[in-house]
Amino acid sequence: MTGFQSFLTVDWSAASTRGPTRPKKDAIWLGIVRNGEPAEPEYCRDRHSAEARIASIIREEQAAGRRLLVGFDFPFGYPRGFARRVTGSDDPLDLWDWFEARITDHPDSTNNRFDIAEEMNAIFEGAGPFWGKSHKDRWPGIPYRKEGIRYDVVSERRSCDLKSGASSSCFQLFYNPTVGSQILMGLPVLARLRRLAGVAVWPFTDWQEAPVVLAEIWPGLIEPAVRTALATAPAGSIRDAVQVTALSRALSALGAPELQAMLEEYPDEACEEAWILGAGHAARLSELAATDRDVPPLRNDCFALPPGVHWTPVDEALDHLKRNLTPVTPVRRVPVGEATGRITAAGVLAARANPPLPNTAVDGYGFAGGLPEGLHRLPLATGRAAAGDAPGVLTPGHALRVLTGAALPAGIDTVVLQEDVRITDGHVVLHGPVKAGANTRKAGEDIKAGAQVLAGGLRIGPAEAALLAATGTREVQVHDPLRVAVLSTGAELVEAGETAADGQIFDANRPMLLELIRRCDHTGVDMGRVGDNRAELRARLDEASRRADVILTSGGASAGDEDHVSALLQETGTMQLWRIAVKPGRPLALGMWNGVPVFGLPGNPVAAMVCALIFARPALSVMAGGRWSGPQGFMVPAAFSKKKKSGRTEYLRARIRDGAAEVFASEGSGRISGLSWAEGLVELPPGAATITPGVQVRYIPFSGFGL
Template sequence: MRVYGVVGWKNAGKTGLMERLVAEITGRGFTVSTVKHAHHTFDVDHPGKDSHRHRIAGALEVLLASGARFALMHELRGAEEPPLEAHLARLSPVDLVLIEGYKRDGHPKVEAHRAETGNPLIAPDDPTVRAVASDVALEMDRPVFDLNDTRAIADFILHEVGLIAAPTAPATTAPPPLRNDCFALPPGVYWTPVDDALDLLRARLHAVTEAEIRPAPDAGGRILAEDVTAIRANPPLPNTAVDGYGFAGGRGEGLHEMPLVPGRAAAGDRPGAVPAGQAIRVLTGAALPEGVDTVILQEDVTAEGGVLRFHGPVKQGANTRKAGEDVQAGEVILAAGTRIGPAELALLAAAGVAEVSLRERLKVGVISTGDELVEMGEAARDGQIYDANRPMLLQLVADFGHEAVDLGRVADDSAALRARLDAAAAQVDVILTSGGASAGDEDHVSALLTEAGAMQLWRIAVKPGRPLALGMWQGVPVFGLPGNPVAAMVCSLIFARPAMALLAGHGWQEPQGFDVPAAFDKRKKAGRREYLRARMRNGRAEVFASEGSGRISGLSWAEGLVELDEAARDIKPGDTVRFIPYGSFTS
């Protein structure tokens, strides 16, 4: 019996790889069976079903049979778990048995690996792991495949078990993650929940922007390509937090008097020295002179005739800042992927950082398609509408922190669109299109991506929206957004925004929503996640009067979105809903 395993730690992608391998290998005409090892109690039939009732009543084995399939359920009832060999012996003859799990058994295996899980590889210490399928490049003593290159992995396994001759192309280290199939859905998946779609984007996209060294003051709005360490401590020396008088040590109860030394210590002065038992005038931010470790507020003293008088107690170290209490020299102060804002610029300056490694801004091209569109300012004939999507999307891209590139409007003409996409691929990192992304006669975006072998139409369980065309054009990711402006904006906020943040090197960005009471009634059906145009008034979320996706005015009326999950709900005023402000998508 030919067997081959797929192993990996939790969330490494082994189940998805198994699913794709079964589809790939059976698609070549081979017969395949699978064995899945579960590390927990599992069930395969539902309470109340006849077979379940038989087992619960005490049957050792229940054979469930129909004209379509049969299944044998065997209760161990405390007996030792059978070895893998015993399970394999139960299977009918096939060309290949693929095994998920059983990583400690001695059969040959491929290890699935995702870098973001942070788990170590099994392969280095296990010779039964004959190859690794990874989402990042690895240098190893055995073949490494792109985790999404199902054909190459299948070739390797089939050759290993003797079902095909050696693959024509030798295994190499994993290529860059962005490939023509990076948006491919698992076999058999045609309707994608929102969270699954987001997980797919998160797993398959990676930073594409290059790094450059720039002066720190020019870093505003940019993304760090590398961690930044402090050049100097902040504060560099112990200093005073208030205007007052400094001396050594604390003081107990009662009246205290001490002579004042001439002069003062102000911010920027070079600290001198203060003799023991004497005090000096200090101003906020001044480095503490030698012999001073405590400061009393000027409002709490009298200073006459060269003598300082105050009542205790005063704690030693009061009203002072220690050197490096904010930042230590050599400490990582900002991590790679951080977007630089005003606070980060202040921190860079305080830590003495003059230059930083920054990612180039992600260049995002925006194209509108359709014969019905005209530009603002042009005369519109009957049946024509003004292009609302392009100015909206260009501003959204800029608000996301990327470089927006206006690629203009293209009529419903395949050759013209092809030329525009060719030109765009040479100058931008991502392309956003609106319209022409479905499957109609004039949907040229999807037609061209399909012709290029890089088209995936994700039917997402979302309202408004649903169809989202994803593909690659000459190595550049293309997001085919709906033509309806409301759906185009919602899909941009929910799907394109976090995807572009990853491509820009900023990392996956979750919008920050919060629970609020509703100020509306709504009966929602189960099945799709819905986003309602909403705003906050008097502590409650109001929604736009119409849910019609053609009502563009609702986008401006709103201040954000109310998110309703896939479950059915009957919402009444006062019920809790999740509100996501527009600003959460752009911060």
């Protein structure tokens, strides 16, 4: 049998009430991917409708000739020995049938799961193994809490739970996570589904040639990818809906040999306990889930402003970009040594604590416990502990020579500086008091093993590289660098260094924007310049869309006869001309070209620079996989006078001298020299204002833009 063409992931629920018509969290969700293409996740209000829909999908996929893998997010079996105690058989499918014969599940979702759990508890001596219930005074055979239950006849958790790091137990019926109740309400459904034609159960039955295979899955295997997806998902997105689609895509993205290897990788006990598909491969599945999720095409309407907006305030324009843009770069796993400068695609967890063992912060002498006031003599043990030595064991009541950074031997938790002791006749002599734990570092006092080292969306710099190395990270899931194409337009432009005829000017925008992109740690793609020739511009945009993830153009972005950038974008049906209440600047042409976002900047170099810093820079950060980063500014007294009208946010070329902001003598947009003269911008809000020397204004140094 060939590999699978369709993947269905089911997020199950044991709820005792029917869900509302409107989709909700903690319900039943179905996520399906066919031939690599995900469908919209489906919401089911109750288990009856979910079972009917799953059966329908099974029949649809078989009719279409597509092999289907169906994953359910609850255990298919119990710890070894449980099935025999309940049914007299080790066959887990006999237990499925036992549940099907006893569990009643009404159309309104009321059910008798606690009654059946109480019946099973009566088979075992003592309390449990099932515990947790909705009413403290009902079902006396079910403990309200887990205290006092001994898991000596059967284990509390299965081998695959331990292998995958799942903390939940098959026997917990109430209080999140209610896995125990999900099993009771899920296995009867599986018992019926497995009787459908062509359906097999992995790893219980002969599944290798089956057209449809039911398998146990656990969304926790892709938790880092789910967290990152939710962080960038539209407001109101439901976690269950996100994770079923993400897991189906991850399984779909596995090559057939890799998936086959995972299906064949389970221990003997799995034939009774079941096994979580992908256990031990969480990093790989999370990588594939993130890769598929983090490279969606931007919506064609991502730049569309609300109808009726004519002059858009700067804050509204920025907020619109922040809400509608998403990462556009692929995600891959790279060795930690190659990760510097890249943006994390998911949170990174510490593989090892830092420091990994208790160690000494100074050169001195170590011993156990603190010492009271007075003179103390401790026998000096032979040898020493130095950085890199494996920790030994110190005889009680003795002291040992220790050097800075040395792992503390057992029996040492306190160190005194070498300057504070005397060595006499093989003894360490010192005055108390000495506080217990002095001059030592605890294991994990910086970072504990398993703690988050870095969040997703952060660029890895020197400090982050050190932290990753110190905590034992081998590989990091990162975004590829964002490729930004830069194209200048206009018949008046000539290349710097060439001969300019009357009426021509040198192209200043392209080198300026390429350097800005480099300073922002993106990869610039120089697309040269194009005259006022629409066919040539079309061809250059086509080439840019093949070579880059984002396109920045300058010039031709308004609505004049020679504004070919906006005209071509308009022809594609995806152009939005933003008239922004900003000075310098105002018109921005934004759109999509062959699925690649285009930022059409003004042709004036000063306006192009300001618009690139204020609008394009934070937008590029998000599309690169990073966070939205507003410029860092601070309030300073003005060293200038200005009377400002209401209506536009203004940015003045400025610098700090003697603690106050002075501005360039001219506000003319053609004065490129002002950009070089300036060390930052003064931002004046849209309201009317009268600025006189000493009035506080917001100053944003160019370093506040990350330059």
